[in-house]
Amino acid sequence: MTDKELRKLGRSDLLEILLAQSKEINELKAQVKELTEKLDDRSIKYESAGSLAEAAINVSGIINAAQQAADIYLENLKNSNADLSETQKKCADMEAKSRGAAKALLDKTAAECKAMREETEKACAEMLKKAENGS
Numbered sequence: 001m002t003d004k005e006l007r008k009l010g011r012s013d014l015l016e017i018l019l020a021q022s023k024e025i026n027e028l029k030a031q032v033k034e035l036t037e038k039l040d041d042r043s044i045k046y047e048s049a050g051s052l053a054e055a056a057i058n059v060s061g062i063i064n065a066a067q068q069a070a071d072i073y074l075e076n077l078k079n080s081n082a083d084l085s086e087t088q089k090k091c092a093d094m095e096a097k098s099r100g101a102a103k104a105l106l107d108k109t110a111a112e113c114k115a116m117r118e119e120t121e122k123a124c125a126e127m128l129k130k131a132e133n134g135s
Helices: 003-008 011-134
Strands: none
Touching: none
């Protein structure tokens, strides 16, 4: 409406227009409030999505670190097993040498015992002969 048309209107018509505009303003405010809430909701969702993406990246980083730690552990375990195998071979070699040395000592001791027994038997036989001859 133009200014001229508004001036021609009566008081009741002007009040009706004001009430209609007031009603429209209230409806528009409510609509703005609703749209603002929806916008805030979407912002929160986008922020949450960003947070979820960041969390996924962080979890991925943790998983990668855990995988690296597991790889290092397995590598150390393999090296440890290799060292263990080498140690077991050395122990087996030492055991074989010790068994050989022990067998040599037993054989030597057995030979010495046999010689001592033979000497003792010889000495006993000689003493027995002397004792028989002397009686």
